[in-house]
Amino acid sequence: MINRVLRLSLLFVVLILLQVLVMNNIQFNGYINPYIYLLFILLLPFEIPSWLLLIISFLTGLIIDLFSVSPGMHASATLVAGFIRPHILRILSPRDGYEKGSEPSLHTYGVRWFVTYAAFIILIHHFVLFYLEVFRLSDFFRTFLRVILSSIFSLVFILLIDYYRKRK
Amino acid sequence: MRNLLNFLARYNNLIIFLFLEGIAIYMLTTGNNYQNARIGNNFRSITRGFEGRISKGRAYLSLMQVNERLAAENVSLKSRLEKFTKADNSPFFSVTDTLFSQKFTYTSAEVINNSVTRQKNFFTINKGYRQGIKADMAVISDNGAAGVIVACSDNYSIAMSLLNLDFKLSSRLKSNGNFGSLSWDGRDYRYAVLNEIPQHVVVSVGDTIEATGYSAIFPEGTMVGTVSDFEKVGGDFYKIKIALSADFRKMHFVEVIGNLKKTEELELEKLFK
Numbered sequence: 001m002i003n004r005v006l007r008l009s010l011l012f013v014v015l016i017l018l019q020v021l022v023m024n025n026i027q028f029n030g031y032i033n034p035y036i037y038l039l040f041i042l043l044l045p046f047e048i049p050s051w052l053l054l055i056i057s058f059l060t061g062l063i064i065d066l067f068s069v070s071p072g073m074h075a076s077a078t079l080v081a082g083f084i085r086p087h088i089l090r091i092l093s094p095r096d097g098y099e100k101g102s103e104p105s106l107h108t109y110g111v112r113w114f115v116t117y118a119a120f121i122i123l124i125h126h127f128v129l130f131y132l133e134v135f136r137l138s139d140f141f142r143t144f145l146r147v148i149l150s151s152i153f154s155l156v157f158i159l160l161i162d163y164y165r166k167r168k
Numbered sequence: 169m170r171n172l173l174n175f176l177a178r179y180n181n182l183i184i185f186l187f188l189e190g191i192a193i194y195m196l197t198t199g200n201n202y203q204n205a206r207i208g209n210n211f212r213s214i215t216r217g218f219e220g221r222i223s224k225g226r227a228y229l230s231l232m233q234v235n236e237r238l239a240a241e242n243v244s245l246k247s248r249l250e251k252f253t254k255a256d257n258s259p260f261f262s263v264t265d266t267l268f269s270q271k272f273t274y275t276s277a278e279v280i281n282n283s284v285t286r287q288k289n290f291f292t293i294n295k296g297y298r299q300g301i302k303a304d305m306a307v308i309s310d311n312g313a314a315g316v317i318v319a320c321s322d323n324y325s326i327a328m329s330l331l332n333l334d335f336k337l338s339s340r341l342k343s344n345g346n347f348g349s350l351s352w353d354g355r356d357y358r359y360a361v362l363n364e365i366p367q368h369v370v371v372s373v374g375d376t377i378e379a380t381g382y383s384a385i386f387p388e389g390t391m392v393g394t395v396s397d398f399e400k401v402g403g404d405f406y407k408i409k410i411a412l413s414a415d416f417r418k419m420h421f422v423e424v425i426g427n428l429k430k431t432e433e434l435e436l437e438k439l440f441k
Contacts, residue, residue: 021222024285026285033285049180051180051181051184052183054181054188055184055188056183056190058191058192061192062226070196071196072191072192072193072194072195072196073192073371074190075191075194075195076189076192076193076194076196079188079189079192080189083181083185088307132196133286133287133288134287134333134354137259137270139354142354
């Protein structure tokens with residue numbers, strides 16, 4: 001248990017640093033910014049109480065906001081992701097439920113399950129984030145395209161990181 | 169009372185969610201962008217030491233290009249100076265006031281945090297109130313308009329980058345003086361869009377675009393970029409794509425320009441509004 005908390009905290013620090021130092025400097029063609037810190041929200045244990053999940057997601061978003069000039073943007077998007085997570089887990093749950101103490105990751109429930117799970121949450125998070133960022137509906141479809149493209153990139157990066165995380 | 173408690177227990181997640189979301193949205197939308205940037209300024213004092221260090225590391229890596237650029241600028245300044253010393257020998261003119269007819273003041277500063285990946289980009293420079301920086305001063309990178317100061321603390325300032333959906337700059341074609349409004353469309357950090365140029369005007373690829381000085385922020389003739397593409401839209405106007413001359417990815421040393429006569433000009437203009 002303690003071990004698990006420690007491992008998650010380490011993952012948290014690494015993801016935040018990676019996001020702030022590397023990913024925030026990446027931009028393909030003006031449309032695409034990958035946000036990999038969502039992996040932390042994805043990997044929190046199944047048994048985590050919803051209220052704690054909400055507070056953790058809010059604080060994670062707030063820390064990402066600390067490194068940008070727009071307070072509140074990542075906080076609200078990540079909060080929505082944290083709010084929606086238990087519902088998505090319920091929808092995707094296997095016939096005999098989740099194994100106790102297991103981790104919602106690529107390695108325990110397979111690629112197909114994890115991709116569906118991650119894709120839903122990333123899409124919702126990016127949707128909130130990008131529309132809050134422009135804060136107008138005039139460029140609706142262009143923003144929508146950015147949501148889709150960025151989601152694909154975030155998903156790929158998150159899969160890669162989750163894959164290599166376990167191999168070392 | 170019991171019903172109320174039951175209700176709270178049942179919907180506690182929703183309540184926490186709405187509460188935190190309320191805080192986030194409140195932070196996001198308080199006031200306009202100026203106040204937003206100001207909050208960001210306080211908000212970010214924690215991360216600033218960290219950013220300063222990163223930016224120093226980056227500066228070291230680009231020293232060579234910076235040197236080349238400085239040398240080139242020295243040459244151009246020297247040649248301008250030559251012109252002035254020659255023209256200055258008119259005999260009936262003697263002024264002791266060192267600020268005589270000076271309109272703009274220039275200060276150099278370093279960019280310590282910058283972004284080009286968002287829709288509303290800002291950057292932070294390492295000078296503030298104590299070094300004489302105020303809101304609404306112009307920022308130019310070594311070769312073109314870069315932004316406008318929106319908020320200052322004692323030793324730091326935040327500038328709204330030209331790469332911000334809310335940024336507007338009155339600019340004109342250098343060749344014939346027709347002016348329009350320049351803004352960023354949020355797509356590519358190398359290009360901006362110039363609107364409101366009527367279609368009877370002759371535009372060609374490669375034309376220089378410069379600031380008009382109508383806003384009393386940027387000095388007249390500040391380089392902005394060159395025409396890279398244009399098309400006719402709607403009835404009467406061109407939509408001109410401008411290749412910006414400031415390189416926002418590499419921007420490190422900038423000049424901040426204050427207009428000493430700005431208040432005078434604005435006061436006068438206010439009388440006729």
